Amino acid sequence: LKLLEHLKQLTADNPVQQENVRKAKVIVDQRFAQMQHVLQESSNTSLADRTQLFLSSHEEMTKGRLIMNDLRVLVADMSTEEKKLLAVRIAEQEKYTSYTPIMVIVAAIISVLISLLAYFRIKSDLDARMKKQKEDEEKYISTNKRIAAMEDVTRRIADGDLQARSLDEAKDELGRISVALNNMVASLAGNFSELERINWLQTGAVAIGSADI
Numbered sequence: 001l002k003l004l005e006h007l008k009q010l011t012a013d014n015p016v017q018q019e020n021v022r023k024a025k026v027i028v029d030q031r032f033a034q035m036q037h038v039l040q041e042s043s044n045t046s047l048a049d050r051t052q053l054f055l056s057s058h059e060e061m062t063k064g065r066l067i068m069n070d071l072r073v074l075v076a077d078m079s080t081e082e083k084k085l086l087a088v089r090i091a092e093q094e095k096y097t098s099y100t101p102i103m104v105i106v107a108a109i110i111s112v113l114i115s116l117l118a119y120f121r122i123k124s125d126l127d128a129r130m131k132k133q134k135e136d137e138e139k140y141i142s143t144n145k146r147i148a149a150m151e152d153v154t155r156r157i158a159d160g161d162l163q164a165r166s167l168d169e170a171k172d173e174l175g176r177i178s179v180a181l182n183n184m185v186a187s188l189a190g191n192f193s194e195l196e197r198i199n200w201l202q203t204g205a206v207a208i209g210s211a212d213i
Contacts, residue, residue, distance in 0.1 A: 020077060133166060146174050146178075147174070149167065166181050
């Protein structure tokens with residue numbers, strides 16, 4: 001009976017085998033009941049009558065053989081069912097096994113594609129950063145050159161060269177400073193020219209006055 005209970009647990013996912021186990025339990029119970037009946041009859045019979053009981057128990061023995069035959073047939077059916085189920089599971093396993101190389105190849109391809117996508121994305125980001133860094137460096141160098149050129153112009157102006165002009169005409173802060181510097185120098189040059197003219201006129205007037213005296 002413990003074996004039948006264990007078998008019932010093992011075949012819990014198979015309704016057909018569950019029914020076979022139930023039938024087997026019924027047959028085993030019948031066999032035990034038949035054997036118990038024979039034993040009881042033997043124990044209740046005297047020794048002198050047991051020979052006669054044995055000869056008259058042919059029907060019980062036949063009944064017992066029939067019960068055992070039914071049990072053997074049922075066990076054979078259960079074995080056949082298990083073999084069929086095993087064959088089905090093996091076929092399913094082989095089917096999945098046949099798909100395994102394809103799945104491995106697909107997974108490998110996907111992995112390579114993801115790696116390539118990550119590589120190109122990282123490379124694109126690095127290229128963009130390098131380009132921005134290069135532009136910033138070029139802008140820095142250009143700005144330094146423009147500032148140096150303006151410093152040279154202001155130094156020439158400070159030395160008295162009012163003809164010095166900045167050539168920076170860019171439309172940014174330095175360009176506007178350059179234009180303002182050129183306007184200032186032009187204004188200074190005009191003022192100095194006017195002062196020189198007035199001074200020349202005054203000098204001439206003084207010279208004429210001295211000649212008259």
